Amino acid sequence: MKIIVLHGDDERKLYGRLTKFTETAKSRSWEVAFLDSRSLSIREELSAPSLFGAERFFILRDIKKLGRIETDWLKKKSGDLAGNLIIYHEGYIPQATLKSLPKDIKVEEFKLPVILWNFLDGIYPGNSAKTITKLRMLLEKEAPEFIFTLIAKLFRDLYWVKIDAKSLPYPDWRVGKLKAHSSKFTADKLIFLIESLAEIDIKVKTSKADLVSELDLLIIKQLE
Structure with missing residues (x-):
């Protein structure tokens, strides 16, 4: 699984970046899912196969849902999971949280001038x-x-x-x-x-x- 973190205090550029990712995913007919609004746990959602056999594109907008259990699980399982995960946060995610995620994540930071x-x-x-x-x-x-x-x-x-x-x-x-x-x-x-x-x-x-x-x-x- 490819994991991209979007965070920072320039909310305009931050949201613009998320929108661009989402529009690209939809143009490729990927299955877009917002994890915040789902009844299943993050582990259940990321592990479940696509209903239509399409590439999956997950978006997490509530960083509080990423507790230690979830980050430990992601570290162990991300290499075996299919799809893409965007972790989106308006503000700065603590370094301790970033370090708890898999090492191969991509982090994009958007700072106000x-x-x-x-x-x-x-x-x-x-x-x-x-x-x-x-x-x-x-x-x-x-x-x-x-x-x-x-x-x-x-x-x-x-x-x-x-x-x-x-x-x-x-x-x-x-x-x-x-x-x-x-x-x-x-x-x-x-x-x-x-x-x-x-x-x-x-x-x-x-x-x-x-x-x-x-x-x-x-x-x-x-x-x-």
């Missing part, structure tokens, strides 16, 4: 002028919809880390960084920002507002 991280890290009250400047630079290369998605996810994570940091599905270093960032906001402020972004999303999708203008106003008014 540093300029995007610098922009997100600079979003906090009192820094509106610099945030607007960086936003202008980003808009020369990135779609406003993509930047909007990143901002929305940031505010969600900042609120999440405030109310229940232990449940965040991120490594400790990332949680620590979010805690420091979140300390610059009150919980009420984050709720307001999240609700404001939801309103902007509706207005833009119903053609009642321009996304870039709305982001400008939000940053200027709420991060001054």
Whole structure:
């Protein structure tokens, strides 16, 4: 069995890569199966023969389903299994987990550009002028919809880390960084920002507002 791991924080490119793999598999008439939605265990699914005698293409989107029992089994049996397995994860899979998989796996990592991280890290009250400047630079290369998605996810994570940091599905270093960032906001402020972004999303999708203008106003008014 050929195993490919797709992970990283650039979810746009990550999903695009998964889509390309899936479309290629379908164009070859392979049998595509999402392991997350199946009632059988991963071992049962990967061991079962194809109903139609076609090449099998498995996709696993929930890394939590890969426990020690499953990874040990994959290490022993992957060479005898037919088909392809894509392990897809939005975020970074811990090195310990990657090392527990068969040695011949292929790992593809998709990182957000540093300029995007610098922009997100600079979003906090009192820094509106610099945030607007960086936003202008980003808009020369990135779609406003993509930047909007990143901002929305940031505010969600900042609120999440405030109310229940232990449940965040991120490594400790990332949680620590979010805690420091979140300390610059009150919980009420984050709720307001999240609700404001939801309103902007509706207005833009119903053609009642321009996304870039709305982001400008939000940053200027709420991060001054």
